Each structure stands twice: as C-alpha cells, then as structure tokens.
Amino acid sequence: xxPARAAGQNxxxxxxxxxxxxxxxxxxxxxxxxxxxxxxxSHIHSPTFPVFPGAQQMAINNxxxxxxxGYYKNELxxxxxxxxHMDAPAHFADGGLTAELLPVEQLIAPLAVIDIAGRxxxxxxxxxxxxxxxxxxxxxxPLPAGAFVAMLSGWAERLVDPASYLNQDAAGVTHxxxxxxxxxxxxxxERDIVGIGVDTISxxxxxxxxxxxxVTILAAGHFGIECLAALASVPATGATVIVGGPKHAGxxxxxxxxxxxx
Amino acid sequence: xxPARAAGQNxxxxxxxxxxxxxxxxxxxxxxxxxxxxxxxSHIHSPTFPVFPGAQQMAINNxxxxxxxGYYKNELxxxxxxxxHMDAPAHFADGGLTAELLPVEQLIAPLAVIDIAGRxxxxxxxxxxxxxxxxxxxxxxPLPAGAFVAMLSGWAERLVDPASYLNQDAAGVTHxxxxxxxxxxxxxxERDIVGIGVDTISxxxxxxxxxxxxVTILAAGHFGIECLAALASVPATGATVIVGGPKHAGxxxxxxxxxxxx
Numbered sequence: 001x002x003p004a005r006a007a008g009q010n011x012x013x014x015x016x017x018x019x020x021x022x023x024x025x026x027x028x029x030x031x032x033x034x035x036x037x038x039x040x041x042s043h044i045h046s047p048t049f050p051v052f053p054g055a056q057q058m059a060i061n062n063x064x065x066x067x068x069x070g071y072y073k074n075e076l077x078x079x080x081x082x083x084x085h086m087d088a089p090a091h092f093a094d095g096g097l098t099a100e101l102l103p104v105e106q107l108i109a110p111l112a113v114i115d116i117a118g119r120x121x122x123x124x125x126x127x128x129x130x131x132x133x134x135x136x137x138x139x140x141x142p143l144p145a146g147a148f149v150a151m152l153s154g155w156a157e158r159l160v161d162p163a164s165y166l167n168q169d170a171a172g173v174t175h176x177x178x179x180x181x182x183x184x185x186x187x188x189x190e191r192d193i194v195g196i197g198v199d200t201i202s203x204x205x206x207x208x209x210x211x212x213x214x215v216t217i218l219a220a221g222h223f224g225i226e227c228l229a230a231l232a233s234v235p236a237t238g239a240t241v242i243v244g245g246p247k248h249a250g251x252x253x254x255x256x257x258x259x260x261x262x
Numbered sequence: 263x264x265p266a267r268a269a270g271q272n273x274x275x276x277x278x279x280x281x282x283x284x285x286x287x288x289x290x291x292x293x294x295x296x297x298x299x300x301x302x303x304s305h306i307h308s309p310t311f312p313v314f315p316g317a318q319q320m321a322i323n324n325x326x327x328x329x330x331x332g333y334y335k336n337e338l339x340x341x342x343x344x345x346x347h348m349d350a351p352a353h354f355a356d357g358g359l360t361a362e363l364l365p366v367e368q369l370i371a372p373l374a375v376i377d378i379a380g381r382x383x384x385x386x387x388x389x390x391x392x393x394x395x396x397x398x399x400x401x402x403x404p405l406p407a408g409a410f411v412a413m414l415s416g417w418a419e420r421l422v423d424p425a426s427y428l429n430q431d432a433a434g435v436t437h438x439x440x441x442x443x444x445x446x447x448x449x450x451x452e453r454d455i456v457g458i459g460v461d462t463i464s465x466x467x468x469x470x471x472x473x474x475x476x477v478t479i480l481a482a483g484h485f486g487i488e489c490l491a492a493l494a495s496v497p498a499t500g501a502t503v504i505v506g507g508p509k510h511a512g513x514x515x516x517x518x519x520x521x522x523x524x
Contacts, residue, residue: 023366023367024365024366024367025367032294032295032297032370032502032523033294033295033296033297034295035294035295038366038367038369038370039366040366040509042509043509044362044509044510044511045362045509045510045511046510046511047511056337058510060510060511060512063341066354066356070473071353071354071473071476071514072352072353072354072514073341073342073343073353073514073515074342074512074513074514075318075339075340075341075342076338076339076340076342076510076516077337077338077339078337078338079325079335079337080335080336080337080338081335083509083510084509090334091333091334091335092328092333092334094328100306103284103286104284104285104286104300104301104302104521105285105286105287105300107300107519107521108294108300108521108523211332211333214333240294242504242506242521243506244504244505244506244507244518244519244521245506245519246517246519247302247304247305247306247307247345247346247517247519248306248307248308248320248322248338248345248517249306249307249308249309249322250322250336251336252333252334252335252336253335254338255508255509255510256506256519257369257506257507257508257509257518257519259366259369259370259504259506261294261370
C-alpha cells in the first residue's frame with residue numbers, strides 16, 4: 001500500500017573500522033549532573049568481526065535499496081554472542097535471567113576500569129587477579145555499590161589484525177586475557193556488582209578449559225559484556241556506564257550498545 | 263577446545279509480555295545529577311511482535327542449550343526494522359548516515375513527550391500537528407536544544423492484541439497515528455532536534471501513501487525510533503533519553519534499547 005518512493009542512488013552500506021569508536025561532548029541535556037563526555041564502548045559489528053572459535057560470523061543481507069524498493073534496509077543473521085555483546089545469566093546458569101528480564105536499573109552503573117594492559121602486553125595469558133582488584137581499591141577506594149567492573153587489557157587495539165584478537169596457537173588454543181576465576185569469586189561474593197566486562201572475546205582467559213569465570217559471575221545473577229571498545233579512553237573511576245542490552249524474548253545475550261558518561 | 267560444562271536443565275527461553283516494560287530506581291551511581299528513575303522504553307521483541315506489512319517476523323533459532331552444549335545461546339534472524347528500533351538517516355536519505363556512524367553524543371538527549379492520546383483514542387488516523395508542538399511549548403517552554411521528540415498516542419497498549427496495533431482495514435490499509443509531515447518540517451527546519459520517536463510502528467501515520475515524515479526527518483540527518491514503550495510513564499519534559507542504537511556496519515537501523523532517566 002505504500003508505493004516505493006521515487007529515489008536516486010542507494011545508500012551503500014559503509015564498512016567502518018570496528019576498531020575506532022567515537023566520543024564527543026554531551027550536548028543539550030541539563031539532566032545529567034556533571035557529565036561532559038560521551039564515549040562509545042561498542043565496536044562496529046560486521047561479517048569480518050572476529051567470533052569465538054566455532055561460532056558463525058554475522059551476516060548482513062540487503063533486502064531493499066532506495067533505488068530498488070524506495071528505502072534501504074537489511075536482514076541480519078547473527079549468533080547472540082558476537083560483536084560487543086552481553087552474556088545474560090541464563091547463558092550459563094540454569095534458571096538464570098535472560099537479558100530482556102534483567103531489571104533495567106542494573107543497566108546504569110558506576111564503571112570501574114581495572115588496567116592490566118602492561119602485564120598483558122608481555123603475557124597474552126595474563127589474568128585479572130584478586131590482587132588487581134585490591135590494588136585498584138587501594139588507589140581509588142572501595143568499588144562503588146552496583147559497579148560494573150571492566151578489564152582493560154589493551155586487546156581492542158588488536159582488532160586491526162583480527163587473527164591477533166583470538167591469538168590461536170598451532171593447536172587452536174586461544175590466548176588472550178580474562179578475569180581469573182578467583183577474581184570472579186571475589187567480586188560475586190564480597191563486592192556489590194551488576195556485572196563485569198572485558199575488551200577480549202571472553203570473560204575467561206583464552207586458555208581456560210572450563211568457563212569458570214562465566215559460571216561464577218552468571219550464576220550469581222550478574223551479566224557480562226565481551227568485546228568492549230575504548231576502555232583506555234575512560235577514567236578508572238567516576239564514569240557511568242549505560243548498557244543498551246538486547247531485549248528479545250529468551251535472550252541468552254546479544255549485541256549491546258555500551259555508552260560511558262563522564 | 264572448551265569441553266561442554268556438565269549441566270542440568272536448559273534455560274528455556276521465556277516469552278515475556280512485550281507490552282510491559284520495567285522501571286526502577288537508579289542505584290549506586292553518583293554521576294547522574296538528580297536522576298532517580300530509570301525506565302525502559304523498549305518492548306520485548308519476539309517472533310510474535312507485529313511487523314510492518316510485508317516485513318518478515320524475527321526468528322529465534324536455538325543453537326545450544328546448557329544440557330546439549332554446555333551453554334545456552336540462539337541465532338537471531340531479523341529485519342532491521344522490527345521491534346523497538348531505529349531508523350537511521352540512510353534508511354530513506356541518499357548519502358545519509360548509517361546508524362553505526364551517528365555521533366554517539368546524539369544518542370543522549372533531552373526527551374520531550376507530546377501527548378495526542380486523547381485525540382487518537384477516537385481517531386486512529388490522528389496525526390501530531392504543528393499546533394501540538396506549539397501547545398507543548400506553550401505549556402513547557404521551548405523544546406530544549408538537541409531534543410528527542412516523542413509522540414505518545416497510547417498505541418503501545420494495543421500490543422495486547424497485535425492486530426489492533428497495525429489496525430488494518432478491509433483493504434489492508436493500516437490506521438494508526440504518526441507525525442504529520444508539516445510537524446516534521448517544523449521540527450527539521452525550525453527546531454534543534456536529534457530525532458523523533460513514536461509508540462506506533464511508523465513515524466508517518468498508518469494511512470500515509472508517501473513516507474513524507476520519514477523523508478523529511480531522515481534527510482535532515484536525524485534519526486527515528488519506532489515502537490517505543492511506556493511513554494505514558496515518563497514526564498512530558500525533563501527526562502533524558504539514552505538511545506542504545508544498533509552498531510553494525512551499514513545499518514539502516516536496527517533493534518534499539520531505549521532508556522529514559524528522570
């Protein structure tokens with residue numbers, strides 16, 4: 001019933017670099033206290049964005065162009081756990097919440113960034129240890145209530161060479177940093193968090209054989225975010241993260257727009 | 263290389279009502295000024311969520327359960343323009359920005375809600391007119407700079423009966439409210455906005471034959487959000503909207519997590 005609009009050229013999909021997220025000054029709103037900076041912590045997802053070994057790449061299938069149909073749109077086919085994405089509790093926890101049912105107020109959280117990039121630069125099997133959390137608290141004070149705790153390993157910079165992001169050895173084992181299970185236990189049992197995030201492709205380090213950090217965090221009712229961008233550009237403490245997580249029925253997770261305000 | 267975790271029952275997808283989004287008090291963050299309430303303006307998307315006539319329903323295909331694979335995850339197949347979703351400028355505008363390239367600071371905006379639900383209750387072809395914008399400004403003052411302007415028509419309540427959301431007549435013509443093209447022109451040419459949103463399935467009213475409001479708003483470089491939830495629960499002025507829009511390459515739009523802070 002809607003005739004196609006007479007139109008000129010198609011808006012061609014732009015394959016932007018997924019390694020260069022944007023930021024800018026907050027404009028127009030007087031509602032957000034002292035916030036002056038907005039930073040995008042999501043990479044651009046695409047059919048070439050690296051995926052966990054064995055998972056399918058996402059596909060973008062054009063349905064119409066402005067020329068062919070009056071408007072431009074695509075079909076997306078994607079594994080929930082690709083791109084910058086959420087792991088909901090139900091991803092690993094029997095009876096855990098799916099993403100669309102997480103209380104929305106948990107998606108707005110004080111952001112704590114724990115930097116292990118120095119160690120990770122020389123050891124791709126580096127893990128964020130309990131001692132790293134205690135050292136952060138020694139410098140910045142106790143983790144704030146309802147915190148989202150992110151590991152900065154420097155891995156986002158490797159997306160210019162996607163193979164180096166997974167960093168598989170000759171046997172296929174991946175080597176990248178993650179939260180050590182003991183750090184996950186400390187956060188789940190002795191701190192007040194809503195979730196954890198990493199700039200790598202898994203909450204557990206690449207050589208993990210058991211997803212122990214996933215299980216500890218998700219079974220405690222918290223969520224994870226993987227493949228975060230631009231963590232090096234946000235302060236270690238004092239920013240607020242907005243987790244624009246997926247909202248489809250029964251979501252084990254899904255692509256997520258993560259924005260930091262500071 | 264990751265052996266499946268021994269596990270019990272599968273986390274069954276929960277088909278929650280897409281008509282009842284959640285809200286709650288902001289917790290834990292001291293960074294957001296006077297914000298006390300967080301409201302979810304996105305519906306739960308699902309294979310039964312109504313779509314624009316001719317578009318495909320989204321599909322959720324289970325890939326693994328905890329029992330079968332050690333973790334639970336799904337594949338999603340979806341038209342970018344289904345569920346609560348963004349229309350990027352490129353959806354209708356030659357050379358317009360795709361969603362992933364919109365400046366991130368435009369995704370945080372003061373929210374203005376213009377209520378035409380009274381008129382829409384008796385006239386499903388009601389449109390938000392220039393006079394409705396001027397009346398809003400008469401009551402609340404000028405639209406704030408960088409505003410996101412949302413139409414509240416009451417249509418979200420119709421999702422309990424999806425057919426009434428599209429409201430097609432015997433000839434197949436849809437009947438639901440939208441922004442009148444003259445209101446779109448007023449906003450695009452004489453006000454400072456980042457985008458507009460509706461609680462119906464199209465920025466244009468259902469009986470439109472030409473997508474004139476889409477073209478005016480998107481060609482001006484602004485974005486649209488369709489199928490917004492819970493607009494009746496947010497104040498007409500003073501809230502801030504966070505638009506967790508899609509970030510895949512060449513996005514004409516896509517499912518979007520929209521959150522209001524007030």
